Structures are given as C-alpha cells and as structure tokens.
Amino acid sequence: MGTDRRPATEAEAKALASSTRIRIIRMCLDRALTNKEIAERLDLNPATTLHHVRTLVSTGFLVPQDARRGPRGSREVPYLSTGKSWELSVGEAKEPSQAILQAFQEELALLGDRSANFARLGLRLSEEEWQELRDRFTELMDEYAARGRGGPGRPYSIFLALYEDPSRD
Secondary structure: OOOOOEEOOHHHHHHOOOHHHHHHHHHOOOOOEEHHHHHHHHOOOHHHHHHHHHHHHHOOOEEEOOOEEOOOOOEEOEEEEOOHHHHEEOOOOHHHHHHHHHHHHHHHHOOOOOOOOOOOOOOOOOHHHHHHHHHHHHHHHHHHHHOOOOOOOOOOOOOOOOOOOHHHO
16 A cells, blocks of 8 residues: 555565455454464364465465474464565556455445444546655554554454556546
C-alpha cells in the first residue's frame, strides 16, 4: 500500500496468491498454531494445510516455534506469523488481489450474528488529492500496525480497497 514497502519477490507474490495462505497468516498473528489446529479451523485436510504452511515458512511469512508435545505425546510444531506481509507491495498483481478479496469474503462468512461496518464512497480527486488520500490511509494503517499484536483487547481486521473507478468514466 505504501511507497516504502518493498516489492514482493515472485515466490512471495505466489504465496500471497492463495486465500487459504492469507487466512493462515491472519490466524497465526496473535498466537502460534500447529498444522492440526490450522487445518481444523479451516476445515481442511492436514496434508493440504501442511503444503500451505510449508510455502509460508519457506517465504518467511510464518516462523516455526519450539516444538511441543501434543495430547497423545506426538511432536507438534506451532507456527507464528512474522508480519512480513505488511512490509510488501504486490503492486498491480491480479492474483494476490483476488486472493485477498476471497479471504475477506471467507472471513465475513464466519461472522455469524456479529456485524461488520461497511462504507463506500465515490470521489473525484486530482492526482495530488489521490496521493494525499493514499498517504493518509497508509500512515494510519502503519501507525496501528506498529502498535504490535500483543496485549489485551479483541481481534479486529480491516479491509481497505482504494482504486480508480472505471465504472464512472
């Protein structure tokens, strides 16, 4: 989103082109989860989940934590998000954009009777005003991202899309 984010490598962009992997990154933000826990939350086969987890580990989006013993004495490795995805720009790549939108829709489906706040606004802006708006949103999101993930409080997510609207040309 911001201008100081580095461009994603091809492997990083490919990793972010999956709504499942984006959801795994989000799930592991606050606490480390094992492959089994991730698979249960996503209602996926553990082998499928392990493929996604390995992709995220190899590209630096997840980091394995110290192994622990599972309920039946098995060795389990929990994984924690690194926050790296916030530092990257995927530019105009269509696949990650579609995956982010799909992940958002999948997360909304889990809300049940909880509500979400939505807003839509159409504007006409000069290039300078457009840049100012993007910069202000970026600064605000960066400020909250810098506060860290730990601490008390309930988990919230923000989905923001800024785009030139071709339907109004």
